[in-house]
Structure formats: C-alpha cells, structure tokens
Amino acid sequence: MNILKKSFKKSIWVFHLSTAACNNCDIEVLELLTPRYDVERFGIKLVGSPRHADALLVCGSVNAHAKPRLIEVYRQTPKPCLVIAFGSCGCSSGIFRGSYSVVGPVDKVLKEVDPEVKIVYVPGCPPKPEAMIEGIIMGLGAI
Numbered sequence: 735m736n737i738l739k740k741s742f743k744k745s746i747w748v749f750h751l752s753t754a755a756c757n758n759c760d761i762e763v764l765e766l767l768t769p770r771y772d773v774e775r776f777g778i779k780l781v782g783s784p785r786h787a788d789a790l791l792v793c794g795s796v797n798a799h800a801k802p803r804l805i806e807v808y809r810q811t812p813k814p815c816l817v818i819a820f821g822s823c824g825c826s827s828g829i830f831r832g833s834y835s836v837v838g839p840v841d842k843v844l845k846e847v848d849p850e851v852k853i854v855y856v857p858g859c860p861p862k863p864e865a866m867i868e869g870i871i872m873g874l875g876a877i
C-alpha cells in the first residue's frame with residue numbers, strides 16, 4: 735500500500751478509548767504524538783469525539799463497567815469505521831483474561847452489536863508505536 739498516496743487522499747482521525755487497561759498502552763498511544771513519531775505528518779490525528787472519528791483505538795481488556803461505554807462509543811462513530819484492538823488486552827484480554835470482571839476482549843463485545851465490525855489487531859504488552867502505525871496503515875485498506 736502506498737501510504738503517502740493514502741495519507742494525502744484522506745486523513746484518518748482516531749478516537750482513543752481505554753476499557754480497563756493498565757494505562758501502559760495509553761502512554762504508548764501518546765508517544766505517537768511526540769516529535770519522534772509525529773503521526774500527524776501521515777494525516778493520522780487523535781480527535782476528542784467519536785463522532786469525528788474514522789477509527790477507534792481501544793486499549794484494555796473490557797470489563798463489565800466499560801462494556802456499555804465501548805458499545806455506545808462504537809454506535810456514535812460514523813460507519814464505516816475501523817476498530818484497532820490495541821495491546822494484548824485489547825486483542826485477547828491479555829493477563830486479565832478469566833478475571834471475574836472481564837467480559838472482553840474488544841472483538842467479542844463489538845461483534846455482539848455489529849457482526850460486520852472491521853477490526854485490526856495490534857498485539858504486544860504494550861505494543862511499540864511503530865506497531866500501531868502499521869496497524870492503522872493496514873486498516874486503511876479495510877475502510
């Protein structure tokens with residue numbers, strides 16, 4: 735995929751949501767905005783509302799408290815949208831899998847409300863920022 739061609743055609747706006755993460759993944763997401771990675775040069779921009787987003791970046795195992803918030807945020811995001819399950823917790827509930835409060839992972843929860851949801855998985859604990867950039871680029875072809 736020609737990333738420069740894609741990025742100039744249409745920027746991708748991302749809403750970041752944490753659903754019972756330990757916050758280490760969230761820190762890696764913020765790293766993307768630093769001068770070292772500077773994802774805005776590719777047109778990838780973090781936005782403050784899911785209503786403005788092309789993609790949801792979800793960190794965390796999804797506990798019972800966060801599940802209705804995740805579903806609501808997904809419903810508020812214009813379709814078609816991409817969901818990026820970020821980190822081992824986002825992909826599979828990670829080390830929290832099997833906990834009494836965990837109802838995730840992300841794909842399990844969202845497929846209950848939209849079986850056609852488009853999900854990119856970015857594993858790691860936490861994933862490196864380069865992995866997230868690659869995940870978004872891979873997902874660009876799906877939306």
Ligand code: SF4
Pocket residue numbers: 754755756757758759793794820821822823824828829858859860861
């Ligand atoms: S994947 Fe690892 S770093 Fe990310 S939220 Fe889970 S435990 Fe924390």
